[in-house]
Amino acid sequence: MVKIGNIDLGEFPLLLAPMEDVSDPPFRQVCKENGADMMYTEFVSSEGLIRNAAKSVQKLDIFEYERPVGIQLFGSDVETMAECTRIATKAHPDLIDINYGCPVKKVACRGAGAALLQDIPLMARMTEAVVKATHLPVTVKTRLGWDEATKNIEEVAERLQDVGIQALSIHGRTRAQLYKGEADWRLIAKVKENQRIKIPIFGNGDIDSPEKAMEYKNRFGIDGIMIGRAAIGYPWIFNEIKHFLATGEYLDAPTMIQRVAAAKQHLMFSVQWKGPVLGILEMRRHYSNYFKGLPHFKEFRMKLVQSMELDEILETMDIILKEFDGVILETKAKVVAYGGID
Structure with missing residues (x-):
C-alpha cells in the first residue's frame, strides 16, 4: 500500500x-x-x-x-x-x-x-x-x-x-x-x-x-x-x-452520452462555483477536448464558445448528442466503433 x-x-x-x-x-x-x-x-x-x-x-x-x-x-x-x-x-x-x-x-x-x-x-x-x-x-x-x-x-x-x-x-x-x-x-x-x-x-x-x-x-x-x-x-x-x-483488457470508449453528460456536469458546477459569466467563459477551453475527434465539429464548437446563455449551451450539447449517433470515437488506447445512443 x-x-x-x-x-x-x-x-x-x-x-x-x-x-x-x-x-x-x-x-x-x-x-x-x-x-x-x-x-x-x-x-x-x-x-x-x-x-x-x-x-x-x-x-x-x-x-x-x-x-x-x-x-x-x-x-x-x-x-x-x-x-x-x-x-x-x-x-x-x-x-x-x-x-x-x-x-x-x-x-x-x-x-x-x-x-x-x-x-x-x-x-x-x-x-x-x-x-x-x-x-x-x-x-x-x-x-x-x-x-x-x-x-x-x-x-x-x-x-x-x-x-x-x-x-x-x-x-x-x-x-x-x-x-x-x-x-x-x-x-x-x-x-x-x-x-x-x-x-x-x-x-x-x-x-x-x-x-x-x-x-x-x-x-x-x-x-x-x-x-x-x-x-x-x-x-x-x-x-x-x-x-x-x-x-490487461480495455474498457469501452466513453459513449456520446457519457461525453455530453461529463461536459454538462463540468459546465453546471463551473457556473455554480464561479458564477454565470466566469463559469461559462472559463468552460470554453474544455469543449474541444471533451469532443475531440468528432468529424465536422467546428460549427458546434463555435456555438459552444460564442454563447453566454447557459440554456443555449445545454441545448447545443443535446443537438451534439443526437447529431453524432454512430460516429467513431477514440479512447486513449484505441479506436472503437460506437453503435448509437442507448
Whole structure:
C-alpha cells in the first residue's frame, strides 16, 4: 500500500496533476468520479494568499467528495511560504504540496516554481519552513533540474526527504524543456532505486494511455503515476488505466452520452462555483477536448464558445448528442466503433 502520512492511496495510485486554470473543483469532480485517487488544487500564490487576493483565496475551496486532496502552494520567500502554509492549513486539505516544477516565465522569473531548482539550499530551507508550519503531510512536485547541465533531482530528493516531505512527484523534463520533447523517466527511476529514499515517488509526464501506464509502472518501478494534460476533456483515463492494469483488457470508449453528460456536469458546477459569466467563459477551453475527434465539429464548437446563455449551451450539447449517433470515437488506447445512443 502507498501511504502519504496517514493517507492510504492503495497499491498503485493515479494522481491528478495540479494544473493552472484547469484543475479547479468542477474539473476535479469529474476526474474523481472517473477514478482519480488523489487530486491537487491549482497552484496558489503565497503572496496572493497573504494579500487576501480573491482569486488565490477561492483556490482554497475544497469539497468533501474530492478527498484526499492537497493544496499546492508556490512562492519565492521562505517566511511568506510559511505564513501561506498556515493559512492554507485552515482550509482543511489532506496535505500541502509545494510547487518546484512550474516552468512558465511569470512564475520562474519571479524566483518561484522551477526556479528553486537553481538554489537547492534555498529550496531545502523553504521546504523545512513549510513542514514546520503545518501538522499536515507536505509533498513536493518538481522536475529533473533547471536544464540539461543541471539535472539535480537525485540530490533534491534526498535533501527534501531529510527536511520532512512525505512524497515526491517528478516530471520527467527540465525547466528548459518546458513541455517539449519526450519526458525522460530514467532519472525518476534512479530516485526510486536510491536506498536512502523511503518516501513514495510518483512519475509524471507523457502518460496518455493504459499501455504506457503499464509499461512505465513495470519499467521504472515508481509508486504511482501523476496524470495531467491527458485528463483534460478525458477524465475516463483514470478508470481506463486502472482496468487495464488489473485485467490487461480495455474498457469501452466513453459513449456520446457519457461525453455530453461529463461536459454538462463540468459546465453546471463551473457556473455554480464561479458564477454565470466566469463559469461559462472559463468552460470554453474544455469543449474541444471533451469532443475531440468528432468529424465536422467546428460549427458546434463555435456555438459552444460564442454563447453566454447557459440554456443555449445545454441545448447545443443535446443537438451534439443526437447529431453524432454512430460516429467513431477514440479512447486513449484505441479506436472503437460506437453503435448509437442507448
